[in-house]
Amino acid sequence: MLEQNKFKTKKQQQAWNKTLAGRYYNAMVKRPFLFFGLPFLTTIYAASVYFAEFTAYRYEIQDGKVKALSEEEALKLDKGRRKVDMKEEFYRLQQLGKQDDWEQVRVPRMKGESDNVF
Amino acid sequence: MSLKLNIQRWLFSTNAKDIAVLYFIFALFSAMIGTGLSAIIRLELANTGSPFLHGNTQAFNVVITAHAILMIFFFVMPALVGGFGNYLMPLMLGASDMAFARLNNISFWLLVPSLILILTSALVEAGAGTGWTVYFPLAGIQSHSGPAVDLAIFSLHLSGFSSLLGAINFITTFINMRTIGMKYENVPLFAWAVLFTAILLLLSLPVLAAGLTMGIFDRNFNTSFFEYAGGGDAVLYQHLFYWWNHPEVYILIIPGFGIISHAVSAIASKPVFGVQGMIYAMWSIGLLGFCVWSHHMFAVGLDSDTRAYFTSATMVIAVPTSIKIFSWLATLYGGTIRLNVTALFALGFIFLFTIGGLTGVVLANSALDIPFHDSYYVVAHFHYVLSMGAVFSIFCGWYLWSPKILGLHYNERLSHIHFWLMFIGVNVTFFPMHFLGLQGMPRRINDYPDAFIGWNQVASLGSIISIVASIVFIYVVYDQLTNGLHQGNKALDSQFKPSFMGTNLNVEGYTGPTLEWTVSTPPSLHAFNTPAVLY
Numbered sequence A: 001m002l003e004q005n006k007f008k009t010k011k012q013q014q015a016w017n018k019t020l021a022g023r024y025y026n027a028m029v030k031r032p033f034l035f036f037g038l039p040f041l042t043t044i045y046a047a048s049v050y051f052a053e054f055t056a057y058r059y060e061i062q063d064g065k066v067k068a069l070s071e072e073e074a075l076k077l078d079k080g081r082r083k084v085d086m087k088e089e090f091y092r093l094q095q096l097g098k099q100d101d102w103e104q105v106r107v108p109r110m111k112g113e114s115d116n117v118f
Numbered sequence B: 001m002s003l004k005l006n007i008q009r010w011l012f013s014t015n016a017k018d019i020a021v022l023y024f025i026f027a028l029f030s031a032m033i034g035t036g037l038s039a040i041i042r043l044e045l046a047n048t049g050s051p052f053l054h055g056n057t058q059a060f061n062v063v064i065t066a067h068a069i070l071m072i073f074f075f076v077m078p079a080l081v082g083g084f085g086n087y088l089m090p091l092m093l094g095a096s097d098m099a100f101a102r103l104n105n106i107s108f109w110l111l112v113p114s115l116i117l118i119l120t121s122a123l124v125e126a127g128a129g130t131g132w133t134v135y136f137p138l139a140g141i142q143s144h145s146g147p148a149v150d151l152a153i154f155s156l157h158l159s160g161f162s163s164l165l166g167a168i169n170f171i172t173t174f175i176n177m178r179t180i181g182m183k184y185e186n187v188p189l190f191a192w193a194v195l196f197t198a199i200l201l202l203l204s205l206p207v208l209a210a211g212l213t214m215g216i217f218d219r220n221f222n223t224s225f226f227e228y229a230g231g232g233d234a235v236l237y238q239h240l241f242y243w244w245n246h247p248e249v250y251i252l253i254i255p256g257f258g259i260i261s262h263a264v265s266a267i268a269s270k271p272v273f274g275v276q277g278m279i280y281a282m283w284s285i286g287l288l289g290f291c292v293w294s295h296h297m298f299a300v301g302l303d304s305d306t307r308a309y310f311t312s313a314t315m316v317i318a319v320p321t322s323i324k325i326f327s328w329l330a331t332l333y334g335g336t337i338r339l340n341v342t343a344l345f346a347l348g349f350i351f352l353f354t355i356g357g358l359t360g361v362v363l364a365n366s367a368l369d370i371p372f373h374d375s376y377y378v379v380a381h382f383h384y385v386l387s388m389g390a391v392f393s394i395f396c397g398w399y400l401w402s403p404k405i406l407g408l409h410y411n412e413r414l415s416h417i418h419f420w421l422m423f424i425g426v427n428v429t430f431f432p433m434h435f436l437g438l439q440g441m442p443r444r445i446n447d448y449p450d451a452f453i454g455w456n457q458v459a460s461l462g463s464i465i466s467i468v469a470s471i472v473f474i475y476v477v478y479d480q481l482t483n484g485l486h487q488g489n490k491a492l493d494s495q496f497k498p499s500f501m502g503t504n505l506n507v508e509g510y511t512g513p514t515l516e517w518t519v520s521t522p523p524s525l526h527a528f529n530t531p532a533v534l535y
C-alpha cells in the first residue's frame, strides 16, 4: 500500500531527520519550489534538449543503412541481367503475340436493364 | 424580475458567477451548432461519391472549418476556462470575485460578435474553406477571394482578444486574491490548472494574432509576408500558427486535468496523490508546450537535426503527462470508489485520453509522421484527446459541480445512460479512424476510394450514437433545470454521502478539501465578502 506516514517515536524522528532522506524531506516541505519544483523542471527541460542528440544519432545510423537507389543503380545490382535498350524493347513488345485476334463482344445486360438498341 | 433588472444582471454583469453561467449557456449553444456541423461531415463521408453535398468540396471544407473553430473556441474554451474557471477559481481561492470584474464582462461579450463573425464567414460567398489552421497560400486572396476568410480571421482576433483579457484576469486573481492564509502550496489543483492555462494563453495568443494580421495584410494591403512571389515565406505562417497552436492544445486540456483531479479525489474520498508532482507536471507541460511546435510541420522539409530535436522534445512531454495519469491511478488505488456518473466520466477520461496520448507519441516520430501527417490517424489522435479528453472532463465537471452551482439535481439514471451512449458513440466514431489513417485515407477530402467504405460507415454510425447521447445530455440539463428540486439530493449524495465502507469523516454535505464545498448551495452571489480564513 501507499503508506507514507508510519508512526515514529521522538528518537526515531530525530534520527531520521539526520539522514539524507530526512534532511531532504524537511527542506522540501519548507521550500517546495527550490527542492522539488526546480529540479523537476530542469530535469525535464534538459532531457528534452539532450535527448535530441540521441535521436539525431539514431537518425544518422538509420540514414547510413537505408540508401535510395536510382533506377539504373538498382538494375546494376542484378548480376545476370539482360542488356536493355528502350527502343529495342518497344519493337520487341510489338512483335509479341498476335495483334488483331480480338473481337468486340456485347456484355449481356441485366434483367430489366435497357438494351439501348433503337 | 423586470426587464431592466434582467439587463442589469445579465448584460452588464460583473459577477464572476453570473458570467460563468453566461459562458455555460454560450458553450452549450455553440456545441449544438458544432455537433450539427459534425453530423454533416459524417453524412458526407458515410459513403463514396459525396452523397450529401453532391461534390461541393468547398462546402465540405467550410463545414469542417466551422466545426473545428466552433468546438475549440466557442465550446471547449468557454466551458472550461470561462465557465468552470470563472465559477470555481474565485471560490477555491476564497476570493469574493475575479480581480477585474468589468474586464470579465468584456471578455464574455467579445465572444458573441466573434461567434457571429465566424457563422457569417461560413455563410457568405463560398465560405472559408481553409481548415481551422487557415494556412496560406490557401487562405490567400488568390484562393479565397471573397470576404469570408477576412471574417473568419476577425472572428479569431476577437475571440483571441477575449481570451487574452480573461488570461490577464485569471493570473491577477490567482496572485492577488487568495484568501488569508492560502499559500501557493494550498491552492487547489483546479485553480493551478486555470493559472497555467492563462499563462499559456498570455504567451501564445499574441503570436497567433500577429500571424493572422500579417495574413490580413497579405490579403488586403498588398504585402507579401507569406507570398513567395513577393519574397515571403508561407512556412513562416505555419511557425507562427503552431507557436500558438501547440500551447493551445494544452490550454484545452489542462483545465480538464484540474477537473479530473478534483473528481478523482471526490470519488475515491481521498486527497489527490502527489499534489506537488501534479503542479510541477503541469508547469513542465506548459514549459515544454512552447518547445515542440514543429512536430506539426515534419512534412514541410525541416532538416534532420531539427526534426530530431522536435521528436525528442515532444516525447519528453509524455513524461509529465504520465506522472499525472499515474497520480490519478494512485489516488484511486486503495480508495472506496463510488461508481457514480462523475466517476464514469473521470475513468473514461483517464482511459481514453491515454489512448490519444499514445497515438500522439507515435505521431511525434518525425519518420512515422511523414506517412501519417494529414491522414485520418491525426484526426483520430486529436479526437481522442479532445472529444474524449476535454469534452469528457467538461461532462465530468458538470456532473460533479452542477448540483452545487445550481442547487438543482440531475437524474442519475439518465446521466448514466448519457455516459454509456457517449462512451460507445465516440469510440465507434473515432477508433476506426486509426485504421483509415493507417491505410492512407487523407483528412479534409470529402470523397474516398471504395476500399475505405467499411470503416467510414462504422464511423458515421458512431456519430449518430453520439448525437443521440448529446440529445440525452440536453434533456438531462433540461430535466435538472425544471425538475431539479424534486430529484431529491441523490446527485450530491452519490458523490459525497459516506458509503457503507467509506469513512464517516465526510459528514452530511461533505466539506471536501476545497473551499467551494463549504459555501451554501447554490453559493450566494458574493460568497466570500468577508474573507475566509484558512488554518
Ligand code: HEM
Pocket (backbone or CB within 6 Å): B133, B249, B250, B252, B253, B295, B296, B314, B315, B317, B318, B321, B356, B357, B358, B359, B360, B361, B363, B364, B365, B369, B372, B373, B374, B378, B381, B382, B385, B386, B389, B390
Ligand atoms: C503526449 C502528448 C501528445 C503528443 C506527443 C502529441 C503529438 C502530436 C503530433 C506529432 C501532431 C501532429 C500530427 C500531424 O499533423 O502530422 C499532433 C496533432 C494534434 N494534436 Fe497532439 N499530441 C499530444 C497531446 C495532445 C493533446 C493533449 C491535445 C489536445 C487536447 C492534442 C491535440 C492535437 C490536435 C488538435 C492536433 C491536430 C492539429 C491540426 O493539424 O489540425 N494533442 N499531436
Ligand SMILES: [Cu+2]
Pocket (backbone or CB within 6 Å): B245, B246, B249, B292, B293, B295, B296
Ligand atoms: Cu502539438
